[in-house]
Amino acid sequence: MEYDVIIAGGSYAGMSAGLQLARARRKVLVIDAGERRNRFAATSHGFLGQDGRAPDDIADDARTQLLAYPTVKWVSDTATHAARHEEGFIVETTHGQRYSARRLLLATGIIDELPAVQGLAERWGQSVFHCPYCHGYELDQGPIGSLATSPMSLHHALMLPDWGPTTFFTNGVFEPDPEQMASLEQRGVTVVAEHVERIEGEQANVVLASGGVIAIAGLFVLPRTRVASSLAQTLGCTFEDGPLGAFIQCDPMTRETSLSGVFACGDAAMPFGSVALAVGDGVRAGSGVHRSLIFQTHP
Structure with missing residues (x-):
C-alpha cells in the first residue's frame, strides 16, 4: 500500500x-x-x-x-x-x-440545501445563518428572524431570544400547537404565519406576501x-x-x-x-x- x-x-x-x-x-x-x-x-x-x-x-x-x-x-x-x-x-x-x-x-x-426563498442564498453566511452560537452574538441584540423549514425550527425559535428579540416566520411549513405557542409566548417570540415572499436589503429584511417588510439584523434557517x-x-x-x-x-x-x-x-x-x-x-x-x-x- x-x-x-x-x-x-x-x-x-x-x-x-x-x-x-x-x-x-x-x-x-x-x-x-x-x-x-x-x-x-x-x-x-x-x-x-x-x-x-x-x-x-x-x-x-x-x-x-x-x-x-x-x-x-x-x-x-x-x-x-x-x-x-x-x-x-x-x-x-x-x-x-x-x-x-x-x-x-x-x-x-x-x-x-436552503429553502427556495428569493434572496436567501445570496446572504448565506453574511446575514442568513444556521448556528446562533456561531453568529448570534455579533447581531448585538438586534431583531432576529427564524425562518421555519420543518418542525425542528421550533427549537431554533425558542433558543434565539437569548441573542435578540425574535420573530418566528412559520411560512406555511409549520403550525405551532397551543402548547408550543405558549412556549413561544413565554420566550417573547412573535409568530408570523404569513408567507415569506423574499429577503432583501443590506441585512436580511423579510418581505411578506402582503408587501409588508420586517427589518431584522439576521435571519436563522435550519437547512x-x-x-x-x-x-x-x-x-x-x-x-x-x-x-x-x-x-x-x-x-x-x-x-x-x-x-x-x-x-x-x-x-x-x-x-x-x-x-x-x-x-x-x-x-x-x-x-x-x-x-x-x-x-x-x-x-
Whole structure:
C-alpha cells in the first residue's frame, strides 16, 4: 500500500484527524478541493483560541502546520471513487489519479440545501445563518428572524431570544400547537404565519406576501443537509437519519463506519456540526484509525 491512510476531505475535521496520524509518523494523503462548508462566512466563532478569525486563515494555518510533518502529502483534487483492493483501498480522483492506502477516512463534509426563498442564498453566511452560537452574538441584540423549514425550527425559535428579540416566520411549513405557542409566548417570540415572499436589503429584511417588510439584523434557517460526496454510499456504508438529513453512521469512539477499514468524521458523520465539533471529531477519528492500524488485521 502506498499510504497508511487516505483522508478524503481536508477541512477542519480531516486536518485534525491527519494531525493525529502525522504525529504517529503514519503516511497520510489528504485529498481536498477546498470547498469548506463555512466558506461563505467572513468570520468563525465559538472555537476556543480562534474566535473571530476568518475561516480561510484558520484553515490555512492548520494546513501549514499539518504539512510541516514529513509523512503528510496534500493533493488539491476531489476523491470521486473508492473501492476495496487487496489489503486496503484504491481511491480515484477527478483528475484521473489513483492512490492506495490501508485505511480510508471520509471527511467530505455536507451541503446545505436552503429553502427556495428569493434572496436567501445570496446572504448565506453574511446575514442568513444556521448556528446562533456561531453568529448570534455579533447581531448585538438586534431583531432576529427564524425562518421555519420543518418542525425542528421550533427549537431554533425558542433558543434565539437569548441573542435578540425574535420573530418566528412559520411560512406555511409549520403550525405551532397551543402548547408550543405558549412556549413561544413565554420566550417573547412573535409568530408570523404569513408567507415569506423574499429577503432583501443590506441585512436580511423579510418581505411578506402582503408587501409588508420586517427589518431584522439576521435571519436563522435550519437547512436540510446531505453528505457532499457519494463515496460512503458507493462503498456501502450505513447511513443514519438525523433531524436535518442523513449522515454516515460510525462507532461513537473509533469513528469506524459499518464497512471495516473505512472511518468518517466531521459534519458528514454527525447530526449537527460546527468548527469546534469537527476538530474534536477529527481527533477521535485520527486516533481511531491509528489504533486500527496497530491492533486490527482488517481489511
